[in-house]
Amino acid sequence: xxxxxxxxxxxxxxxxxxxxxxxxxxxxxxxxxxxxxxxxxxxxxxxxxxxxxxxxxxxxxxxxxxxxxxxxxxxxxxxxxxxxxxxxxxxxxxxxxxxxxxxxxxxxxxxxx
Amino acid sequence: xxxxxxxxxxxxxxxxxxxxxxxxxxxxxxxxxxxxxxxxxxxxxxxxxxxxxxxxxxxxxxxxxxxxxxxxxxxxxxxxxxxxxxxxxxxxxxxxxxxxxxxxxxxxxxxxxx
Numbered sequence: 180x181x182x183x184x185x186x187x188x189x190x191x192x193x194x195x196x197x198x199x200x201x202x203x204x205x206x207x208x209x210x211x212x213x214x215x216x217x218x219x220x221x222x223x224x225x226x227x228x229x230x231x232x233x234x235x236x237x238x239x240x241x242x243x244x245x246x247x248x249x250x251x252x253x254x255x256x257x258x259x260x261x262x263x264x265x266x267x268x269x270x271x272x273x274x275x276x277x278x279x280x281x282x283x284x285x286x287x288x289x290x291x292x
Numbered sequence: 293x294x295x296x297x298x299x300x301x302x303x304x305x306x307x308x309x310x311x312x313x314x315x316x317x318x319x320x321x322x323x324x325x326x327x328x329x330x331x332x333x334x335x336x337x338x339x340x341x342x343x344x345x346x347x348x349x350x351x352x353x354x355x356x357x358x359x360x361x362x363x364x365x366x367x368x369x370x371x372x373x374x375x376x377x378x379x380x381x382x383x384x385x386x387x388x389x390x391x392x393x394x395x396x397x398x399x400x401x402x403x404x405x406x
Contacts, residue, residue, distance in 0.1 A: 188332060213394070222296075222382060222397035223335075269334060278323070278342070278388075279350075280395060284334040 181206045181272045185283035193291045198257040200286050202244075202270035205251065211273035212253045213280065214244055218266045226268070229253060240264070265290045295319045296398035298383050304404045311370040313401050315383030323386045324366040325395065326350075326358060328379040335382065341366055342388070373405040 182205040192198055204210055211230050215223040227238025234246045240263075244255045253270060267287050271280040296317045305311055315324065322343050327335040327350075337350030339358040347358060355377060359367045370377055380402050384395040 185334075215397075220399075222399045223384075224397070225394060228394060279325075279337065279340065282335040284332060 181210070181274055181281045183270050183272050183281055183283035185270055185286050187286060188284070189287045189289065191289040191291060192260045194262055195259050198242075198255070198260045198264065198288065200255040200268050200270075200288065202253045202255065202283060203251050204253060204270070204272045206272055208275045211277065212244075212246065213271040213273070214238065214242070214253075214255050215269045215271060215282075216266050217269065217285075223269065226255070260288075260290045262290050262292070264288060296383060296385055296396055298381075298398040298401050300401060301399065302402045304406065305373055306406050307374055309373050309405075311373050311403065313368045313381055313383075313403070315366045315368070315398055317364050317383075317385045317396075317398075319385050319387070319396060320363075321385035321387045321396070322363065323388060324360070325384040325386075326356075326366070326368045327382045327384065328352065328377075329382060329400075330379050338368065338381075370403075370405075373403075375405045378403060378405045 184203045213228045214226040216226050217223045227236045229246045237243045242257045267285045269285045270283040299314045325340045326338040329335050336352050341360045357369045380400050382400050383398040386395045
């Protein structure tokens, strides 16, 4: 069975600082991995996805993530945080059949002026 | 117009009442899902459907039922609501021929059971 671990529930950074949100996964098969973002009072939208084509994945709004098989990690980064990045971020892994996603518990990102 | 819509957006009800949450999509996707979101717990899958004749339980289906009325419509029912079903509920869709189960989410329904 697949699982996702997102350590910590809240990250706070200053505007312009590096954003690093951690995600570790467990999967019995080569995984497909996703990062979703949820802005206040909205549904989830896809930031980026790893589907084995390239280990460094670029997404929307300047975010990127690197798949590291040896570390079973898929951490999300952005070089310079913007106030509009304040949101909740979820990492997810697809099951072997590609039919279901398992989500992590989410991390809330706050950006200080 | 939104591709995945949910009605109502907010609902307050009392313990024991029957509640139906509705989801409609214009994306033409065969697969539809219902999740609940609770603070600190992330999203948990309640039910999912791969076509009109296919309904499957997720990890937390107890106390819920669903109906897939058409390819575009998937409803979630709480037969007798209880306070611990207070949560944010999301509907999602995906295309089996699409990119590795990328899912598209509705805006959510905030349900409060008193």
